[in-house]
Amino acid sequence: MNFLKPGKDNTEDRLNFVRYWAEYCRTHTDEDWSRQQNILINAMMHNAKTFPLSPKEYLKLKKEPCNR
Amino acid sequence: MQFVNPNKVLLEREMNELDKLVIDFISILKKHVDYVIISGYVSLLFGRSRTTEDVDVFIKELTDKHLAELYENLTEKGYWCINAEELQTISEYLNSGSAVRFAKINSTIPNFEVKFALKQLDLEAFKDFVVVETRLGQLKISSLERQIAYKRFYLKSPKDTEDAEFIENLFKDKLNKDKINKYKILLKSI
Numbered sequence: 319m320n321f322l323k324p325g326k327d328n329t330e331d332r333l334n335f336v337r338y339w340a341e342y343c344r345t346h347t348d349e350d351w352s353r354q355q356n357i358l359i360n361a362m363m364h365n366a367k368t369f370p371l372s373p374k375e376y377l378k379l380k381k382e383p384c385n386r
Numbered sequence: 387m388q389f390v391n392p393n394k395v396l397l398e399r400e401m402n403e404l405d406k407l408v409i410d411f412i413s414i415l416k417k418h419v420d421y422v423i424i425s426g427y428v429s430l431l432f433g434r435s436r437t438t439e440d441v442d443v444f445i446k447e448l449t450d451k452h453l454a455e456l457y458e459n460l461t462e463k464g465y466w467c468i469n470a471e472e473l474q475t476i477s478e479y480l481n482s483g484s485a486v487r488f489a490k491i492n493s494t495i496p497n498f499e500v501k502f503a504l505k506q507l508d509l510e511a512f513k514d515f516v517v518v519e520t521r522l523g524q525l526k527i528s529s530l531e532r533q534i535a536y537k538r539f540y541l542k543s544p545k546d547t548e549d550a551e552f553i554e555n556l557f558k559d560k561l562n563k564d565k566i567n568k569y570k571i572l573l574k575s576i
Contacts, residue, residue: 329544336434336548340555343433348387351433352399359430362437363403366495373468376494382487385470 319345387432389560392529396519397431404496405431408441409522411488411498414463418456419445422503422511423527425536429549431518431525432556436545439495440487444503444511444528450477466491507572514565531562535569540576 322338325331343351377384388396401409408427415421425442448456450473457473460466469486470476479486480502489497503509511528518525527533530553537546554561 332544332548333551336551337555339433339435340552344556348398349400352402355430355433355435356400356402358435359402359404359437363407363496366439366493370492371494373494377468377487383469385472385475386468 389557392560392562393515394517394519398521399431399433401520401522404438404441405520406522407490407496408525409520410463411441411460411465412443412525413523414459414465415443415445415456415500418452418459419448420512421445421526422515423525424511424533426545426549428527428530428533429552431520431527432553434549434552436548440497440499442485442499442501444501444508446509446512447502447504448480453477453480460488464491465489468494468497507576529565530557530560531565532569534561535566535573539570540573 319341320338323334325334339351371379373386374384387398390396399405404427408423412421412423422444423441424444426438427441430436430438453476454473457467457476465488467476467486467488469479476486480500483502483504485499485501487494487497487499489495501508503511511532514529514532516527516529518527534550534553537550
């Protein structure tokens with residue numbers, strides 16, 4: 319597997335990481351990459367519970383109507 | 387993961403809290419209506435290293451009676467609609483082409499952004515889908531080629547471009563490039 323290549327700017331840097339991570343997922347077991355990804359996603363789930371937004375607050379941010 | 391054929395993928399990933407929620411929601415939804423998961427969650431399911439606040443789902447159009455049954459079942463199982471409480475308002479949103487969001491009661495994130503597939507191109511997602519077999523059950527997602535085309539040529543935000551790049555690099559030798567081009571042409575005409 320190739321090393322992660324630094325980008326010239328943020329956009330290129332992000333795309334390089336996306337390609338690197340896709341290659342990692344392609345060449346490693348599902349258990350391996352998912353264990354790493356789960357740290358990120360489970361943390362988001364925890365934060366959503368810890369700092370809840372009301373439907374009104376959330377939909378205002380999304381610029382969507384709320385009839386609750 | 388094992389790419390069995392263009393319509394089936396076996397995924398041995400460890401399921402996270404979001405995956406478990408998706409499996410739970412879909413287990414209720416599919417009793418009432420055909421569905422297909424589209425957009426960001428598809429990339430996440432296959433490993434993309436980002437989070438999401440919503441899971442986009444197309445469902446086939448429902449009569450008010452069948453929508454009422456679905457809504458009642460979701461409510462029984464601990465979900466609420468964060469856009470509205472009244473069934474009639476939810477029905478009006480869906481029938482006008484808007485999405486409505488369902489979440490676990492008293493929470494808003496993550497949520498399921500559910501939309502009737504009313505346009506021809508949206509309905510085609512039901513003919514061009516992939517069944518992903520996970521450790522906790524099956525999920526039906528729109529085809530990988532469709533995902534790539536929508537994100538790269540229609541939505542085009544940095545996040546969407548990165549999602550498309552991820553799927554392209556992950557499944558590079560398995561994708562039907564002609565199909566991506568077909569969608570690209572269709573999307574440019576709308």
